[in-house]
Amino acid sequence: MLTADQIKSFEDNGFLLVKGLLSKEEAAKYRKSLHSLFDRIDSKRVDATWDSADEKGTTQLQHCHDVQFYDASFSKLIVDDRLTGATADLIKSPNVQLHHTKAFIKPPEKGSPFPLHQDAPFFPHQRESMIAAIIHFDDAYEKKGCVRVMPGTHKNGILPHISQGNFHLDKEKYPINNAIPAPAEAGDVLFISYLVIHGSGVNESDEERTTLLVQMRDPEDLPTVETHLSRGQGMMLRGSNPIAGKGKSLSAATASSAAAQLVGPEAEV
Numbered sequence: 001m002l003t004a005d006q007i008k009s010f011e012d013n014g015f016l017l018v019k020g021l022l023s024k025e026e027a028a029k030y031r032k033s034l035h036s037l038f039d040r041i042d043s044k045r046v047d048a049t050w051d052s053a054d055e056k057g058t059t060q061l062q063h064c065h066d067v068q069f070y071d072a073s074f075s076k077l078i079v080d081d082r083l084t085g086a087t088a089d090l091i092k093s094p095n096v097q098l099h100h101t102k103a104f105i106k107p108p109e110k111g112s113p114f115p116l117h118q119d120a121p122f123f124p125h126q127r128e129s130m131i132a133a134i135i136h137f138d139d140a141y142e143k144k145g146c147v148r149v150m151p152g153t154h155k156n157g158i159l160p161h162i163s164q165g166n167f168h169l170d171k172e173k174y175p176i177n178n179a180i181p182a183p184a185e186a187g188d189v190l191f192i193s194y195l196v197i198h199g200s201g202v203n204e205s206d207e208e209r210t211t212l213l214v215q216m217r218d219p220e221d222l223p224t225v226e227t228h229l230s231r232g233q234g235m236m237l238r239g240s241n242p243i244a245g246k247g248k249s250l251s252a253a254t255a256s257s258a259a260a261q262l263v264g265p266e267a268e269v
């Protein structure tokens with residue numbers, strides 16, 4: 001699926017932008033489905049701005065977890081060979097398991113930022129297979145609050161984070177401008193290691209920024225803490241789960257979380 005250079009670039013930098021993984025037409029179709037879903041869901045799901053964002057109260061972030069439970073087009077998208085094939089190459093496993101999905105719309109002129117962080121503190125695992133694929137349904141450039149990354153920082157392990165509703169790095173030491181913008185066009189997919197430092201700025205443009213983040217792992221890479229469970233967790237997106245049915249042999253700390261992986265949609269919390 002991916003070239004050796006792309007895989008090497010991911011290994012070196014902790015992220016990889018795959019251009020045109022979806023066509024512009026596909027991206028436009030998914031964008032329409034997502035906006036129509038956001039119009040249907042209740043407002044409790046709506047503002048997801050992190051408490052740690054300095055702009056909290058003045059900016060907004062619309063989100064929805066588990067979009068595949070609302071619209072079958074997203075169920076198809078998360079098992080799309082182009083997405084799961086690239087993921088398999090990057091995590092070096094033929095088996096790709098879903099951790100969770102979340103869609104974001106960053107509204108125009110006031111779309112909330114994400115302070116710099118690693119994803120690992122939210123759901124630590126035994127190994128480092130966990131990656132996010134951020135699928136862009138419209139263009140995301142710097143002024144639109146595109147994702148920003150600090151290349152190579154996935155090599156430093158899990159760093160101390162401040163817990164403030166979510167986890168973020170000390171903003172004095174890690175201002176958002178320390179990270180380089182990763183601008184993307186509709187149809188591009190940004191893959192990021194769960195260890196790479198990333199975040200994003202405010203959407204100051206006059207257009208919405210629309211993305212779907214799909215967090216995935218090797219099914220044999222088990223969580224070390226039972227946390228961040230979700231309805232779709234454990235679904236196999238590609239290949240099969242070699243440890244399915246072997247949950248009982250796992251340590252007590254991971255057993256129930258592994259059960260959630262094995263059971264999948266029944267594991268809602």
Ligand SMILES: O=C(O)CCC(=O)C(=O)O
Pocket residue numbers: 104114119145146147198199200211213
């Ligand atoms: O979509 C973005 O701007 C960043 C999202 C992110 O960093 C996260 O959800 O962990």
